[in-house]
Amino acid sequence: MGEAGRQRAVRAADAGRRQRMTRIAIAGTGNIARIHAESLRALADPVELVAAADIEPERVREFCAAHGVPRAYPDLSSMLAEARPDLVHLCTPPGGHHAQALECLRAGASVLVEKPPTRGLRELEELAAAQGASGPWLATVFQHRFGSGAARLTGAMRDGALGRPLLAICHTTWFRDQSYFDVPWRGRWDTEGGGPTMGHGIHQLDLLTAVLGDWVEVSAHARRQARRTQTEDLSLAHVSFANGAVASVVNSVVSPREESYLRFDFERATVELTHLYGYGDDDWRVTPVPGFEQSVAEAWEAGPSGRASGHGAQFAEVVRCLRAGVAPPVGTDGALRTMRLVAGVYASAFEGRSVRCAELGPDSPFYERMDGSGARWAW
Structure with a gap:
């Protein structure tokens, strides 16, 4: 349906x-x-x-x-x-x-x-x-898919008011000290499944894919910069989408000034979201291209308002x-698209090459576990 x-x-x-x-x-x-x-x-x-x-x-x-x-x-x-x-x-x-x-x-x-x-x-x-x-x-x-700001964005896209998506930025720069990872099940591939790419930045990654749709290819790096864990404590990736848009993605738990930031550059406007663990209407900013101020503003204001992105x-x-x-x-279709992007980030980082979404089937070691056949850290 x-x-x-x-x-x-x-x-x-x-x-x-x-x-x-x-x-x-x-x-x-x-x-x-x-x-x-x-x-x-x-x-x-x-x-x-x-x-x-x-x-x-x-x-x-x-x-x-x-x-x-x-x-x-x-x-x-x-x-x-x-x-x-x-x-x-x-x-x-x-x-x-x-x-x-x-x-x-x-x-x-x-x-x-x-x-x-x-x-x-x-x-x-x-x-x-x-x-x-x-x-x-x-x-x-x-x-994060359910706040009124996300609904405004997807509605304005659907109506064509923003034009084609061209570029996106998706940064989850958070801070977790070592004591956070000293909880027995955290920071381990077998119990947590991954590091900040999997457990922290996944909310922003999911909103990114909900807005831009299917992804095609990813090129990524992952590192353990400061935390004693089996998993990474940061990752960086470039992602190509089927609609032609490209995105820069950062997932970190070593960033003292914490922020969750998404930016979507369209042909007719930039739409930005800055928050930490949840957003409201005031956390969004829209910057139209000159000449499209009225049409972009009308499309944005036509959407719903007053609904925060909380669990409720x-x-x-x-x-x-x-x-x-x-x-x-x-449902599982939407979650699988996001989880495949997470797997693609790890596959690219640990195999040292670009990875296409279509590669992440049962024959891939990253189909079973996010660390595949084992993390290969690039220090």
């Missing part, structure tokens, strides 16, 4: 909504789970938060007490069997996502998984194949889609 058809189905379901609220459970009750619970409680369209699971008994009990969750479980399996949720929010470390999501899908529960959805492309394609035609489905938390914006759309009986955004 295309986007227009999905939206029609959602609107139809809104008009004749079932009385039963969507039953949601949370697996993993660390810090990101708190954001999930608070965002779910704040939804205008109420949901029923029925259960939470965690292997740490005290942590899950405290979480349930703090967020009014009625039932705590010591593991995912017992929660699925007894609570029977419609949707499970996976807030566990990345190393467990594949097996946990597969268990949820096989139990008939749809899944909303935190980024990265899996450690590699094979795992994500297996989850795509495990979905049903009419559910259950898997979606990934890529909330995506959660609301996921719930609406599930109630309409259609696949929620961002």
Whole structure:
């Protein structure tokens, strides 16, 4: 089903909504789970938060007490069997996502998984194949697609007001000290799947691909400049897109002045976004080419406003889609395009050559793991 058809189905379901609220459970009750619970409680369209699971008994009990969750479980399996949720929010470390999501899908529960959805492309394609035609489905938390600024940008592009995309900049320059990586599962290929290219810059990379579409080729470098990790602590890449646009990408966790920055240069305007972990309308800036001021301004103002890029914006759309009986955004197709770009950055960096998207199939060592046959660091 295309986007227009999905939206029609959602609107139809809104008009004749079932009385039963969507039953949601949370697996993993660390810090990101708190954001999930608070965002779910704040939804205008109420949901029923029925259960939470965690292997740490005290942590899950405290979480349930703090967020009014009625039932705590010591593991995912017992929660699925007894609570029977419609949707499970996976807030566990990345190393467990594949097996946990597969268990949820096989139990008939749809899944909303935190980024990265899996450690590699094979795992994500297996989850795509495990979905049903009419559910259950898997979606990934890529909330930056859902702020009103992103909707304004894609709407103005679709209407032709900006002209062709020519150049993009996608920089995630963040800072994490060594103690951040001393958590046992961080900075490791087998548990986290990658470094800042995979775990930090992936949000900006996803918005980049959501705007510019399919990518064709990438040339990249990755380094360990300052952190004691198995993975990189920064990467740089040049990316070519099918529509002719090119992009410069930086992912870093060694940058003391933190910033998330995206810039799109079109034929008729530059559109910029500067923020850190989430944006609002005021974080966008549009600079028209002389002579196109009015048409660009009108197209930009015609879009929606007032919606920040927080988790709640995506959660609301996921719930609406599930109630309409259609696949929620961002599904496996969208997540795979972004994950293939992540894999392409690593493949290019470690093999010392440009890599085309079409190369990243089952025959590639980077299909299974993001470090392929092993990281080859270029000091």
